[in-house]
Amino acid sequence: MDDDVTRVYTDGGTVAHFLDVLQSPNASDTEALCGRTPWPGLWHGTGSQDEEERAIDLRVCSQCQAVLTHRRNGYLSR
Numbered sequence: 001m002d003d004d005v006t007r008v009y010t011d012g013g014t015v016a017h018f019l020d021v022l023q024s025p026n027a028s029d030t031e032a033l034c035g036r037t038p039w040p041g042l043w044h045g046t047g048s049q050d051e052e053e054r055a056i057d058l059r060v061c062s063q064c065q066a067v068l069t070h071r072r073n074g075y076l077s078r
């Protein structure tokens with residue numbers, strides 16, 4: 001379902017954001033779908049099993065979800 005995005009979160013973050021899978025979570029200027037960056041830290045959620053599980057547990061950022069939904073609806077209508 002989420003094969004084309006990666007769930008990530010910031011240091012101390014309470015929501016998960018989506019990154020395009022082609023983008024690196026290991027750069028502090030990588031933008032999530034909502035435009036947010038992890039600056040001055042890095043995205044977490046891909047480094048270890050614990051991080052992956054935490055990213056799954058967090059509520060998804062509503063803006064990231066909206067962008068993803070919009071994008072998928074766009075694909076479906078073509």
Ligand SMILES: [Zn+2]
Pocket residue numbers: 016017018032033034035036061062063064
């Ligand atoms: Zn977001």
